[in-house]
Amino acid sequence: MCVVITHMRSPGRSEKDPSAVRIGVLVPLSPPGWVEAGRHLLAGLELAADDVNDGGGIAGRPLVLLVRDTAADPRSAAAAVDELARLGVAAVAGEYHSVVARSAAARADALGLPFLCSSAVLDDLTDRPTDRVARLCPAQxxxxxxxxxxxxxxxxxxxxxxxxxxxxxxxxxxxxxxxxxxxxxxxxxxxxxxxxxxxxxxxxxxxxxxxxxxxxxxxxxxxxxxxxxxxxxxxxxxxxxxxxxxxxxxxxxxxxxxxxxxxxxxRYLPKRLGALGTRVEATLRERLGEAPSFVAFEGYDTIAVLAEVLRSQGTDPARIATSWPRVAVEGTRGEIRFSRTPGVGVWQWAWPPxxxxxxxxxxxxxxxxxxxGAVPRAAGPSWPVTGLLPGMIDGSSAER
CATH class of the missing domain: 3.40.50.2300 (Response regulator)
Incomplete structure (x- = not known):
């Protein structure tokens, strides 16, 4: 069963607020998931949500994150997507483990729900090309x-x-x-x-x-x-x-x-952070009590992208799903744009540093x-990974 966490840093904001814009968030917060990575990912997601709300929210409406702990379990992730869809989220975001993200992406796609993957790199995030799924981290x-x-x-x-x-x-x-x-x-x-x-x-x-x-x-x-x-x-x-x-x-x-x-x-960071990245790094360091990893920056950029899409497209999932090619957002690690990349069936930021x-x-x-990072030496095509089965983590908590 997924652990339920509602992002409510500011007084008066609640998932029951009828005016709130809700985003479903998937993170590994308990074993066998890599809890340390999940904690950093969630810290970035939450900080970005705070910044959005401090700046007026989404057209005056508060942004609320409904967080679900996947515990690195693909079945739990799929069940969480079902639950979040019933709760009326505008989109689903997050996840660190590749096989888990793949399960979430498949379920979100089937439900017509946009999914922005933060930190899972497996090339074949979906079995087939889809317009509903986009990804921030580079393909493996x-x-x-x-x-x-x-x-x-x-x-x-x-x-x-x-x-x-x-x-x-x-x-x-x-x-x-x-x-x-x-x-x-x-x-x-x-x-x-x-x-x-x-x-x-x-x-x-x-x-x-x-x-x-x-x-x-x-x-x-x-x-x-x-x-x-x-x-x-x-x-x-x-x-x-x-x-x-x-x-x-x-x-x-x-x-x-x-x-x-x-x-x-x-790791997926530039040589030097710009003004936004520097500010975010300082705040994340204070919240985490340690230096933020690149995963925390991926979390922040995830909400930054979704907030911009929600402001321009509204909360209709169908409209959000068609907006990926028009995204142009200044993230913590550079400008984020999505495109179609050979061998990758989702909208991909090509490429993060x-x-x-x-x-x-x-x-x-x-x-x-x-x-x-630079354009790699010429090599053969990426390996198409198909036929993944639920539960294929096998205790490998570093799996992305």
Whole structure:
């Protein structure tokens, strides 16, 4: 069952207010969902809603967020969309986990309800092209190809992935393999459902891998795998990477300390934030009690986009669903516009800024930008992921 949370920071605002404009919000706020990511996503969504209401709301009407905890469960997400539709929301937004977002997108599309996905990157967010769904974060194939180019430029041709069973991790492995192969690279898949950390280290030595990518859940087994590699003298020169972004959040540094530094990952922030991004960053830092992740900025931008659409199109879901190609909104990370992108069946912001970063070994609380996003090297088409089944998370709480 989904946990119900109503955004009501300002006195007098209520989901029962007949004048309120309601947006349904999906976030993972309990295990096995990645709660830390959900908390950051919700903080960004709520801050943006506060800013909208402080600026007069939607044509004088208060904006209310009806928040539902998906707990990384696709069935709960679909049920939440049904409930939110009955409550008369103008649109649904949010979600972090890709398989969960895919379930929500399918249900919203079937109900004729617009869905703006904040933070789930799986290329095939829907089974078929639809006008009702749009997405802010980059498609997995775009970001992970940039990450693959980072590996190539750093001289890594023998790459191993420590992978768990998940559609998301399988898609990532395929993207990396297809992109590295034309440039003389290879990807060896190490099944972490079979291997323990010690056996994984033995495999890295046997395969002469120069880089190990963690395509696993966080904190476990990711934390144990990093510790095993750091303590194995045979693997001193092996790069440990985490393209899905596990090191972005404070818990990574808290659990691993210095061992968690020097692990490159993808994040979706520009080199420098503009005036809006800087203000939002300061407020989010105060609310969260820690530095906001890129996921929090994705949350803020989600409501910023929907508020502009609601102001221009009203609250009719059909009108909202036809408005994506006309969106032009200044977000925290640049101007947001949606277009049709080959291989992606939803309206896509192409593209948000992409960085490959790591935690500085000299100062693990600080980040180093190792590569800024650019058009990836030519590669084959993205892998079409079809036939996803409910519940295909398999404990991989880092799955986006």
């Amino acid at each position: 194939s775009h970001g992970w190809r940039i990450y693959a180019d980072f590996l190539l430029d750093a001289g890594h041709r023998r790459v191993a992935v420590a992978a768990q069973s998940s559609v998301y991790w399988a898609a990532g492995t395929r993207i990396l393999r297809d992109h590295l192969a034309p440039h003389g690279g290879s990807v060896a898949e190490l099944d972490m459902n079979v291997l323990d950390p010690t056996a994984m280290c033995d495999e890295l030595v046997r395969r002469r891998a120069t880089a190990l990518l963690l395509l696993t859940g966080h904190p476990e087994p990711a934390v144990s795998l990093v510790r095993a590699v750091r303590r194995d003298r045979r693997l001193t020169d092996v790069l440990v990477g985490a393209p899905a972004g596990q090191p972005e959040f404070p818990s990574w540094a808290a659990l691993l300390g210095g061992d968690g530094s020097g692990v490159p990952f993808l 992409v960085q490959v970063v790591d935690r500085d070994p000299a100062e693990p609380e600080s980040f180093r930008v190792l590569r800024s």
